[in-house]
Structures are given as structure tokens and as C-alpha cells.
Amino acid sequence: MDRLTVRLPPDLxxxxxxxxxxRGGRSRFLRSLIGGAAQGALPEPVAPLVSPRDAKLSLRLTADDMALLxxxxxxxxxxxxxxxxALIRRRLHERPQLSPSEAIAFVGIQRELRRIGVNVNQIARALNTAVLEGKVLDLEVAQLADFATEIRAHLVGVQDAFRGNLDYWSDR
Incomplete structure (x- = not known):
């Protein structure tokens, strides 16, 4: 037997x-009203109004499960x-699912990596266009190595964050 769910305001x-x-209670009365309405000729079938993006899933959970959720x-x-x-999408699409705070953190990381990338490009451009000798060249090369180390550290942090996110949403 199919189920019909209707949301109504408390007064109604x-x-x-x-x-x-x-008249026998809610269910019996509602069935009689629906049966009476369905006595007429069936309307022509129409295309479903619900697209895949509009699909809805309802769950029944125990009070304890709902509290934990x-x-x-x-x-x-x-x-x-x-x-x-997010849990369902993680399982279906095998991609990280970010909370708002995680998304903000990743935007900050991207901004920092871009800033570092701009600095590295400026140093590389300066090294390519200038003829530097001695200590000046050594300082530029050392600064470039420091930026490379910083970039690697940020990338490890991003990888760890994504791995942690994937682990959180995976089977425990």
C-alpha cells in the first residue's frame, strides 16, 4: 500500500x-475523501513535476538517533x-564535503598559496632578468628555497585536511 504524507497547519x-x-478517524475519513475524489475519469498522464534535483528523501529515526544526528x-x-x-554525497561521489568553516579555511589556504606563488614568480623573473653576483644571488636563491619549503608545507596541510575530511565521511 502506498503512503501519502500531507503537511497541514495546526488549526486545519x-x-x-x-x-x-x-467518521472513523483521520485515516478512514481521508481514504473516503480521496476515494470520492478519484471516482471520476482518470486525467491524462502528464510529465512528472519532480526533476531529479527536486527529489526528496524522508527518514524515520528513533529519538536517540535523531539526538545523535x-x-x-x-x-x-x-x-x-x-x-x-553531505554524508550521502560523500558516499555517492567520493569527494570531500566541506562544512562552512572548512570551506573558509580552504579559501584562506588558496589565497596564501597564490600570494606565495606571486612572490616566487617575482623572484624567478628577477633572477632571469638580472645578472646577480655573490651574496645577492645567494640571498635570492635562499629566499626562493624558503618559499618552496613553505609551499610544500601548505600542500601537505591541504592534503592532510582533505584526507581528514574523506576519513570523517567514510565508514568508521
């Missing part, structure tokens, strides 16, 4: 319950729906 459901009380979602800075969608 109270009035419906009052009307249904003398809400606590875990809050801990990650997501709503329970966002957290559940």
Missing part, C-alpha cells in the same frame, strides 16, 4: 480531526539536513 489539522472523529551536525557546523546530504 484540529478542524480535520474534529470532522474525522465521527543533531549533535553531530551541530558539532560540524551543519544542519541535520546538510549533514545527511
Amino acid at each position: 489539522i484540529r478542524r480535520f480531526d474534529a470532522a474525522a472523529a465521527g 543533531e549533535a553531530e551536525a551541530a558539532r560540524t557546523g551543519l544542519s541535520r539536513t546538510q549533514w545527511t546530504v
Whole structure:
């Protein structure tokens, strides 16, 4: 048997319950109303109004599971729906799912890496165009090596963050 779910404002459901009380209760009364409405000729089939992007999934959880879900979602800075969608997308698409704070952190890392990249390009351009001798060249080469080390450290941090994100959303 199929199930039909309807969301109604509290006042309307109270009035419906009052009307249904003398007619066998909510379910029986609703079935009789639907049956009466369906007595006419069937309408021509139309294309479904729900696209894959609009599909909805409903879950029934125990109160304990819902409390755990809400606590875990809050801990990650997501709503329970966002957290559940992220979990499903991680499993389906095998890509990291970032919370708002993680996304902001990654934007900061990208900004820093761009800044370092600009500095490295300036140094490389200066080394290519200038004829430097002695200590000046040694200082430029040392600074370039420092930037390379800093870039590698940031890249390791990004890899660790992505690995941690993937581990979080994977089977435990």
C-alpha cells in the first residue's frame, strides 16, 4: 500500500480531526475523501513535476538517533539536513564535503598559496632578468628555497585536511 504524507497547519489539522472523529478517524475519513475524489475519469498522464534535483528523501529515526544526528551536525557546523546530504554525497561521489568553516579555511589556504606563488614568480623573473653576483644571488636563491619549503608545507596541510575530511565521511 502506498503512503501519502500531507503537511497541514495546526488549526486545519484540529478542524480535520474534529470532522474525522465521527467518521472513523483521520485515516478512514481521508481514504473516503480521496476515494470520492478519484471516482471520476482518470486525467491524462502528464510529465512528472519532480526533476531529479527536486527529489526528496524522508527518514524515520528513533529519538536517540535523531539526538545523535543533531549533535553531530551541530558539532560540524551543519544542519541535520546538510549533514545527511553531505554524508550521502560523500558516499555517492567520493569527494570531500566541506562544512562552512572548512570551506573558509580552504579559501584562506588558496589565497596564501597564490600570494606565495606571486612572490616566487617575482623572484624567478628577477633572477632571469638580472645578472646577480655573490651574496645577492645567494640571498635570492635562499629566499626562493624558503618559499618552496613553505609551499610544500601548505600542500601537505591541504592534503592532510582533505584526507581528514574523506576519513570523517567514510565508514568508521
